[in-house]
Amino acid sequence: MEEFFLWADSIARLTNKEFRDIAKLYSEYNRCENPNKNSITNYTEYDEFNSIDFKKYLEGFILCAEKSSRFKKATIDKMKSSVVDSMVIVSLKESMKNLGVDYISIDSNNYPSILKEIYDPPYVLYFRGDISVLKEKFILGMVGSRDATEYGRAVSKKIIQEISDDRIAIVSGLARGIDSYSHIFCMNENMKTIAVLGSAIDNIYPKINVQLANEIIKNGGLIISEHNIGKNTMPYHFALRNRIISGISNGVIVVEAKRNSGALVTCESALSQNRNVYSVPGSIFSKFSQGCNEIISKGAKPIQSGRDVLEDFDYIFRLKEYRERLKKEDNINAVEDMYTDKKYYNKNKFDKSTRKTTDTCVNIKLGDDRSDSIGIDEKRLMELLSDNGELNIDQIVVMTGMSVGKVLVVINRLLFLDLIAEVDSNTYAKK
Amino acid sequence: MISKICSGVIFGVDAVMIDIELDISNGMPYFGIVGLAGTQVKESKERVRSAISNSGYVFPMKRIIVNLSPADLKKDGSYLDLGICMGILREKIKKENKYIEQSIFIGELSLDGSIKYTRGILSIVLSLSEYEGVKRIFIPYDNFLECYEIEGIEVIPVKSVKDCIKIINLEEVNLREEMKKRKEEILSNKKIKESNEEEYDEIMVKFSDIKGNAFAKRCCQIALAGGHNIMLIGPPGTGKTMLAKAMKSYQPRVTREESMDITRIYSIAGMLDGTNILKDRPFRQPHHTITKISLVGGGANASMGEITLANRGILFMDEIAEFKRDVIESIRQPLEDGYINITRINHVYKYPAKFTLVATMNPCPCGYLNSSKLCTCRPVEIERYRNKISGPILDRIDIFCEIAEIDFDDLRLKENNFKSDGDIAQEIEDARDIQRKRYAKTDGVDLNCEISRGEIDEFCRLNKEAEDTIRIIYNKYSLSNRSYSRVLKVARTIADLEGHEDILDEDIMEAFSYRRAYYKYFSRV
Numbered sequence: 001m002e003e004f005f006l007w008a009d010s011i012a013r014l015t016n017k018e019f020r021d022i023a024k025l026y027s028e029y030n031r032c033e034n035p036n037k038n039s040i041t042n043y044t045e046y047d048e049f050n051s052i053d054f055k056k057y058l059e060g061f062i063l064c065a066e067k068s069s070r071f072k073k074a075t076i077d078k079m080k081s082s083v084v085d086s087m088v089i090v091s092l093k094e095s096m097k098n099l100g101v102d103y104i105s106i107d108s109n110n111y112p113s114i115l116k117e118i119y120d121p122p123y124v125l126y127f128r129g130d131i132s133v134l135k136e137k138f139i140l141g142m143v144g145s146r147d148a149t150e151y152g153r154a155v156s157k158k159i160i161q162e163i164s165d166d167r168i169a170i171v172s173g174l175a176r177g178i179d180s181y182s183h184i185f186c187m188n189e190n191m192k193t194i195a196v197l198g199s200a201i202d203n204i205y206p207k208i209n210v211q212l213a214n215e216i217i218k219n220g221g222l223i224i225s226e227h228n229i230g231k232n233t234m235p236y237h238f239a240l241r242n243r244i245i246s247g248i249s250n251g252v253i254v255v256e257a258k259r260n261s262g263a264l265v266t267c268e269s270a271l272s273q274n275r276n277v278y279s280v281p282g283s284i285f286s287k288f289s290q291g292c293n294e295i296i297s298k299g300a301k302p303i304q305s306g307r308d309v310l311e312d313f314d315y316i317f318r319l320k321e322y323r324e325r326l327k328k329e330d331n332i333n334a335v336e337d338m339y340t341d342k343k344y345y346n347k348n349k350f351d352k353s354t355r356k357t358t359d360t361c362v363n364i365k366l367g368d369d370r371s372d373s374i375g376i377d378e379k380r381l382m383e384l385l386s387d388n389g390e391l392n393i394d395q396i397v398v399m400t401g402m403s404v405g406k407v408l409v410v411i412n413r414l415l416f417l418d419l420i421a422e423v424d425s426n427t428y429a430k431k
Numbered sequence: 432m433i434s435k436i437c438s439g440v441i442f443g444v445d446a447v448m449i450d451i452e453l454d455i456s457n458g459m460p461y462f463g464i465v466g467l468a469g470t471q472v473k474e475s476k477e478r479v480r481s482a483i484s485n486s487g488y489v490f491p492m493k494r495i496i497v498n499l500s501p502a503d504l505k506k507d508g509s510y511l512d513l514g515i516c517m518g519i520l521r522e523k524i525k526k527e528n529k530y531i532e533q534s535i536f537i538g539e540l541s542l543d544g545s546i547k548y549t550r551g552i553l554s555i556v557l558s559l560s561e562y563e564g565v566k567r568i569f570i571p572y573d574n575f576l577e578c579y580e581i582e583g584i585e586v587i588p589v590k591s592v593k594d595c596i597k598i599i600n601l602e603e604v605n606l607r608e609e610m611k612k613r614k615e616e617i618l619s620n621k622k623i624k625e626s627n628e629e630e631y632d633e634i635m636v637k638f639s640d641i642k643g644n645a646f647a648k649r650c651c652q653i654a655l656a657g658g659h660n661i662m663l664i665g666p667p668g669t670g671k672t673m674l675a676k677a678m679k680s681y682q683p684r685v686t687r688e689e690s691m692d693i694t695r696i697y698s699i700a701g702m703l704d705g706t707n708i709l710k711d712r713p714f715r716q717p718h719h720t721i722t723k724i725s726l727v728g729g730g731a732n733a734s735m736g737e738i739t740l741a742n743r744g745i746l747f748m749d750e751i752a753e754f755k756r757d758v759i760e761s762i763r764q765p766l767e768d769g770y771i772n773i774t775r776i777n778h779v780y781k782y783p784a785k786f787t788l789v790a791t792m793n794p795c796p797c798g799y800l801n802s803s804k805l806c807t808c809r810p811v812e813i814e815r816y817r818n819k820i821s822g823p824i825l826d827r828i829d830i831f832c833e834i835a836e837i838d839f840d841d842l843r844l845k846e847n848n849f850k851s852d853g854d855i856a857q858e859i860e861d862a863r864d865i866q867r868k869r870y871a872k873t874d875g876v877d878l879n880c881e882i883s884r885g886e887i888d889e890f891c892r893l894n895k896e897a898e899d900t901i902r903i904i905y906n907k908y909s910l911s912n913r914s915y916s917r918v919l920k921v922a923r924t925i926a927d928l929e930g931h932e933d934i935l936d937e938d939i940m941e942a943f944s945y946r947r948a949y950y951k952y953f954s955r956v
Contacts, residue, residue, distance in 0.1 A: 147810070206810070208814070393645060393646045404849075405925065406937070408646070408649075408940070408941045409940040409941050412943055412944050425801055425833045426833055
């Protein structure tokens with residue numbers, strides 16, 4: 001009877017802590033009667049939702065809380081005053097259905113087991129879209145500053161392209177800047193993407209992303225929130241949703257973050273939840289990368305490509321494949337294959353005889369066909385940029401002795417080839 | 432006895448010929464004006480009566496009816512005073528009727544019979560000289576300076592009613608001598624005036640006075656050469672306003688027709704104050720508290736607004752996002768069409784408004800986004816600030832120029848290879864010459880910025896590499912159709928500046944860099 005969770009969250013408005021404590025007590029009490037049941041709330045004894053059982057269950061739950069002296073009177077009163085007829089629940093479900101909103105409880109099979117591991121998992125999740133993404137995909141988080149620069153945009157694009165794989169889904173917060181880019185580029189790569197809202201499930205914030213939210217659902221993605229329709233949004237909700245972003249993901253990538261950025265909150269919660277934290281290094285002069293560089297110095301893994309992230313999880317993918325094969329084929333063969341294949345896999349990575357890896361290394365741009373097609377002026381500017389880091393147009397004009405028009409032409413050529421990027425207004429640096 | 436005199440009144444920026452019919456008959460003494468006369472015209476009968484008596488003539492004690500035609504046009508202004516006066520004094524004029532029919536009398540009378548300086552005389556003279564059969568026009572003596580360069584019509588300055596009758600009655604030879612004398616007299620006065628004015632000449636801002644900012648200077652040069660609308664975006668104190676002011680002193684020279692157009696408008700607005708024909712393009716800088724009506728024109732007597740005063744020059748909107756939203760939106764149509772229609776019950780007034788818009792704004796409300804100082808704006812505020820400039824207005828701006836703060840080191844950079852002020856000005860002139868030749872046969876197009884969509888293929892020819900380049904840009908940045916044509920127009924101007932016949936790929940490359948800031952600040956992903 002999942003409806004019970006809906007009642008607790010949407011009508012009685014019990015906090016996570018209140019619900020968890022009462023439910024624990026109640027299930028202990030129930031377990032004495034039905035020792036076989038191991039569920040947190042023991043709701044499964046009533047499979048079908050009907051008004052008599054629902055009421056009985058509610059009363060039992062409240063009575064249990066009342067008898068124990070651990071709960072505040074306000075909490076008990078709150079629950080007592082919100083004892084409702086089952087019709088209210090039905091109509092609430094109806095209006096949620098009209099908005100395309102559904103929900104899962106912590107006891108549901110679809111609730112991601114990885115999220116249960118965290119300190120404070122939400123006992124109900126509201127969602128729009130395809131909930132199976134949570135279970136089936138390997139989830140990585142991608143967060144960053146709302147005031148993203150061109151560099152941040154380019155980085156999120158590059159990394160998502162490199163980890164592009166239909167077994168992976170990217171989760172982010174549907175905010176401005178890096179969050180939006182993550183969702184957009186993810187969909188461009190035909191991957192599923194998940195947005196975790198800090199606001200109520202029917203209230204997309206910022207408004208400018210309403211269209212993006214619809215796109216996500218259209219592309220088979222998912223939007224989740226722990227707040228039901230019509231619930232008011234508080235500023236602290238956005239900080240709290242960060243624990244869900246890191247909670248459902250196996251690793252969190254911080255693309256671009258200022259000092260004190262909200263992305264660093266996600267990073268902290270990821271650490272406390274025992275998730276991997278990856279950070280994209282940036283220029284030490286850029287205040288937009290200060291946060292990223294700081295967490296690297298504290299021990300986050302600096303990444304230069306998507307490969308750097310995937311190498312940590314390769315074993316998971318391998319394991320999954322073999323488990324599937326184990327199910328299908330003869331057990332002994334499969335285990336043998338796993339062993340031999342693993343050797344092959346290691347060899348694949350580094351061949352001692354040739355001293356070469358078969359992996360592509362993104363940092364090596366030598367022999368890249370793009371640099372062949374550029375002219376003398378472009379090469380000269382590239383050299384100047386590698387010597388000086390970043391240069392603005394005035395400096396380039398003075399250093400090269402070219403006219404402004406010519407400098408702009410050269411800069412544009414290099415921008416087309418993605419060899420340089422604009423780091424500040426009228427200031428350029430090598431990519 | 433009926434006499435007929437021709438005169439004229441201002442209508443929009445043009446003038447309309449008014450026929451004054453006077454009937455002086457026996458009966459009770461009466462003086463009346465019919466023919467939809469406005470208040471100023473009705474009052475003219477008192478001025479005429481006093482002027483005639485004080486000039487030493489006798490006002491006829493008869494029944495006098497004045498009829499103004501066309502009767503359906505409302506006549507305003509004091510231009511008809513002299514005409515009515517001459518009609519009453521017809522008997523004193525010793526020329527035959529044909530002479531009177533070929534003459535036009537314009538001027539406001541003073542009670543002592545002298546003729547006063549009146550605004551808009553230039554426009555009336557220009558418009559009426561196009562009518563058939565008009566040979567000479569009598570205008571106030573003080574207005575002669577603005578009209579003496581007009582050809583094809585005899586412009587005769589007169590000082591008073593008595594003077595006017597004296598000049599009409601002169602023989603042809605004597606008249607010529609008298610005119611010569613007057614012209615010299617007026618011009619010698621002007622020279623004295625000019626030598627006085629030079630000392631008070633406004634201090635001009637030069638590009639070389641502005642340090643660094645090579646990119647922005649290039650933007651301004653291109654905008655001036657092709658008449659492109661330009662927006663300068665940058666934090667406070669980076670020199671946006673100074674650059675815009677420098678554009679004022681680099682505006683290209685005017686042609687004779689253009690200068691007539693400009694002077695005409697200033698004459699009607701009464702802003703000539705006794706100067707000759709204007710040789711400088713206007714530069715109007717309305718404050719951001721301006722109302723819609725004073726910007727585009729309108730009001731009780733459908734007067735001209737700032738955009739008309741900026742015709743063939745620059746309209747500088749400093750801090751455009753601080754203007755009221757409806758004020759900004761009101762310049763949409765004039766920006767596209769180059770004129771504004773003001774509709775009143777009976778008539779539609781069409782004022783020209785071909786101006787180059789120079790707008791500046793900060794990247795955010797506090798101004799310090801992307802600068803060394805801390806920006807205190809919330810993202811919502813920034814969005815709201817930028818959204819104030821609507822899409823249609825942005826669509827009409829060709830060049831977006833981002834201005835960054837200058838480092839101390841840059842301030843001290845030796846700018847040997849920056850172009851000199853003289854070179855910049857000369858390049859602009861040359862580019863305009865090329866455009867004048869190219870568009871000589873095309874109606875409605877004088878500058879690159881005015882090319883219509885249909886004419887783009889004809890005027891913006893690309894060579895092969897340029898076509899490849901624009902294809903790459905189009906696909907890579909998914910340009911809209913409109914952005915595409917904007918890039919081509921700017922590329923056309925760059926090609927003109929560089930002296931390229933067809934547009935080369937480097938012109939396209941450079942043109943696109945002036946659109947980058949648009950994507951950075953205003954693109955809605």
